[in-house]
Amino acid sequence: MPQHNHKDSAMRCGVVGIGNIGSAVATGLAKAGHDITISKRSAAQSQRLAKAFPNITIAENQHVLDHSDIVFIALNHDVAAAALTALRFRPDHIIISLMAGCDLDALARLVSPAPATTIMIPFPAIAGGGSPILVMGDAAPVECIFGDSDSIIAITDSAECDAFLAAQAILSPVAVMVAAAAEWVDQHGGDANKAEPFLRQLIASSLNGMASDDLIAALNTPDGFNQRLRLYFEEIGLKANVHDGLSRLSQVAD
Structure with missing residues (x-):
């Protein structure tokens, strides 16, 4: 994990998949001053974000990876496997998955040789800060990026995750x-x-x-x-x- 704090320096973050949640995460990252590269998955969403924030760049998915140290995977399940296996990940990529239904073992096969250690479940309010964020696996990357602006809640396993997702x-x-x-x-x-x-x-x-x-x-x-x-x-x-x-x-x- 890069030893950065967003108070001190910007991180290079990429978001693969710009639906509603991916867009909210990108907005929160941009407001914190990080350098963001986002995919073209949703042209309207991507263009809106790029116009709103000078630190957001739109690119093809592989370019997103090539220009990022931390990669947020915000794809729908039905396209994730095909989209991710077509990409070249680096061993030093920090992967944060926003796909609650994709466990870490399955994700690891899709992003190899990058390690898959973190599942993050954000909510739309993350765009403005002050939002709860559910995290399974290694919470350190999420704490580093969002710990000052949002509340990180560590989830122990898939059963607890399912219960929280229902309760929300x-x-x-x-x-x-x-x-x-x-x-x-x-x-x-x-x-x-x-x-x-x-x-x-x-x-x-x-x-x-x-x-x-x-x-x-x-x-x-x-x-x-x-x-x-x-x-x-x-x-x-x-x-x-x-x-x-x-x-x-x-x-x-x-």
């Missing part, structure tokens, strides 16, 4: 609840355009400030609005429905 799906229903609450405000004398950012900030700051159980206790004022709405949701099966929904995701994954 709670994000979309929470967003729906926020949108529904803002819509309700709009229907009852308020402005949805003000209500939604208010609710987003309220939820984000509150959950960042304390553990969920502590927050629930703090909002448990007898007959208060928060207690009454929570009890209503619990009465109609909130927890059971969450567990059931996550279990259905796990069954599909199995």
Whole structure:
């Protein structure tokens, strides 16, 4: 692992595959001041990034490898094998895979002679920093690059990874609840355009400030609005429905 810290010097990073997640990772890297080379997989995404950041260059996949020390693999599974086996990796490449369903043994066969030691599972918020990042295998490269800007969570094995990936799906229903609450405000004398950012900030700051159980206790004022709405949701099966929904995701994954 190159002994660099992005506070002190730029790293040469490549991103092979510029879909939504690859684009978010490239954005986070560029904002940190690293020298980034990205592939042409998605012309619209690649061109947008290159226009936004002077330290991002678009290139063919082999050129991405040739001009990078750290390579992020952000390809879809259905094209990964064909795309990677056509490339020439170096033994000194540091490979960070963003493909959660591709284990390290399988990845090693695709990127040889480079070692495959790290799987990183980022989320779209990595583009702006302050995002959680799941890591399996060697977390040191991810810590070195993103440790100052994001939260690194080490995952022990594929079972734990699958559970985390299922649980993160709670994000979309929470967003729906926020949108529904803002819509309700709009229907009852308020402005949805003000209500939604208010609710987003309220939820984000509150959950960042304390553990969920502590927050629930703090909002448990007898007959208060928060207690009454929570009890209503619990009465109609909130927890059971969450567990059931996550279990259905796990069954599909199995």
